[in-house]
Amino acid sequence: MIVETPTDLAESAGRLFLEAARIASAERGRFLTALSGGDTPRGMHRLLGQEPLRSQIPWHATHLYWGDERCVPFQSPKSNYGLAREDFLRYIDIPEDHVHPMPVGLEPEPAAAQYEEELPEVLDLLFLGIGRDGHTASLFPGQDALKEQKRRVLAVKGGDPRVMRLTLTLPAINRSRQVVFLVGGREKSMAVQTVLEDPQALLPAAHIRPAEGALSWILDKEAASRLTRISRV
Ligand code: 6PG
Numbered sequence: 001m002i003v004e005t006p007t008d009l010a011e012s013a014g015r016l017f018l019e020a021a022r023i024a025s026a027e028r029g030r031f032l033t034a035l036s037g038g039d040t041p042r043g044m045h046r047l048l049g050q051e052p053l054r055s056q057i058p059w060h061a062t063h064l065y066w067g068d069e070r071c072v073p074f075q076s077p078k079s080n081y082g083l084a085r086e087d088f089l090r091y092i093d094i095p096e097d098h099v100h101p102m103p104v105g106l107e108p109e110p111a112a113a114q115y116e117e118e119l120p121e122v123l124d125l126l127f128l129g130i131g132r133d134g135h136t137a138s139l140f141p142g143q144d145a146l147k148e149q150k151r152r153v154l155a156v157k158g159g160d161p162r163v164m165r166l167t168l169t170l171p172a173i174n175r176s177r178q179v180v181f182l183v184g185g186r187e188k189s190m191a192v193q194t195v196l197e198d199p200q201a202l203l204p205a206a207h208i209r210p211a212e213g214a215l216s217w218i219l220d221k222e223a224a225s226r227l228t229r230i231s232r233v
Pocket of ligand 1: 128130137159
């Protein structure tokens, strides 16, 4: 899906979140979703904490996870959980034990092992962003983590900021029922085109192929500006 503006991006993602929440809670009694980090999803996150979305989402049936996290204090402006708390968690009526931040208070390796225990086998909806280098979650080009076939959460180092991070692995991501890339801005247009139109480049984001689930992209016009074949999104 290609939308005009960043506001459209946030609104489209918010509607998709609501739809997925309604379907999952109706079919399975609960909605298991993982959020991405960085700046791109913040517009959507803010909408989740405001009317009309806030009161339509079945928060009592929803469990929130994260696709990756920086090993920094939640108070840090670099914390994905900390930003989500600022943007919407503090405004919604969700049971406390339904919010599952990655345990960054532990050393990275034990934190990854603990989160692996907490993470559901199959998520209903997982959001991803993409970096200019084609990374997604905290899976960066050339990292051994891209080769992981068994572990579902790993501790890695990389990105900007270059810190220790926790990330879902490809096996964990590709088990999801629905994976949605949310991408905005011209600075991502090259990475988007490479992932969608040059599969040989095999950027980390190109490894996202849900085994049985659905993969979709919500792009603003800027991020989609280099696409020659828009049929793929
Ligand atoms: C993170 C994210 C990461 C992000 C991309 C895009 O923790 O950094 O999960 O994968 O989605 O780096 O980040 P922006 O949205 O800030 O451009």
